Amino acid sequence: MADEDLAGRRARLDAEMERCGAWPAASPWLRGAFTALPRDAFAPDRLWRWDNRAYVPLDRSADPEGWAAELYSGIYSAAVTQLDGGRPSSSLSAPSVVADMLDSLGVEPGHRVWDVGTGQGWTAALAAWRAGPGQVVTTEVDGHLADFARTRLAAAGLDAEVTLGNATRSGPPGAGPVDRLHATYAVETVPWSWVAAVRPGGRLVYPWGRLGHVALTVADDGRSATGWVQGLAQFMGDRHGPAQPSTGSAAFAQVRGDTAPEARQALDRDPQLLDDWDLRFALRVAVPDAVLLTARDDDGLNAWIHDGTRSWATVTARGDGEAPLLLQGGPRRIGDELVAAWTRWEELGRPDRYDYGITVTPDEQWAWQGGPQGPRWPIAQAAPAGR
CATH class of the missing domain: 3.30.310 (TATA-Binding Protein)
Structure with missing residues (x-):
């Protein structure tokens, strides 16, 4: 596909984000980052489209128009980039959701960021554009994806470290706590190692199970994290976590x-x-x-x-x-x-989704409504701290 055609699709995406109010007012830097690091620069040459029966391949070389249309199908649409057993195992998340989650994360220049679940490297790239050289480390469990992301980040001229490992079961690479943790795959319970990896006052943003994403702030004593639901995005789950019921x-x-x-x-x-x-x-x-x-x-x-x-x-x-x-x-x-x-x-007065939040401690975690002291619902037992 010609560069000018992709440029047109990027411009239409930008305009749709503007029209729908999807550019976060509190994070104007995101619009510039999306322009500097377009979605297509981190997309593989094969995408997968659901045809109501199965996922079918869209190869950039054979069908450049179809490939680009799938990649830029709308601000609320993810693009599937990998299958495992006929089911999606990686994707480029919907642009509106990426912007919303990074806005919730509150990345500032100089922040050290741990990006959990590298995928194609797009969210790590956007965080690195904001935080600065050498400030972002991203962890991916799939060696092929890690290599792909490493190549694309380098091509974009970004200094971000890609590490291979299971971030759900291990702490962050390197020494010392991070200021921000951003997860791109869904977990029902937050690994305590994630909370422990973030400095007091720092933030974690993660997709919660099948529905919703949450921003937590680590308490001053480091012994808990709490925060509000930010939206209703759906993400792929942890590949090595408990199986989630199929939604089909x-x-x-x-x-x-x-x-x-x-x-x-x-x-x-x-x-x-x-x-x-x-x-x-x-x-x-x-x-x-x-x-x-x-x-x-x-x-x-x-x-x-x-x-x-x-x-x-x-x-x-x-x-x-x-x-x-x-x-x-x-x-x-x-x-x-x-x-x-x-x-x-x-x-309870029919509260909306944004009136809910989550608190995480080393030994338990729960959802609440109206505030941390309001009605609460237990979340599946977390792994004990230090395990």
């Missing part, structure tokens, strides 16, 4: 199998709210292993819920003024759990 429709069919419902009742509320992302985030907090899918038909909104193993529920719209039907099966009543969490959300 096929996963629900696999969990339910051919089993008949064991419980049936009318739902005493409007299922339309299941398309409200503030409610969906509250459900994610309260029932973190529940996968929720929705779709509309002529009768209204329908939902499919499962826990990735054996329990499932459906909400079926019936039209003609009839209450929707809640059907459930499996060893737990996961539909009842979601309804209880829904009721609690309403009792």
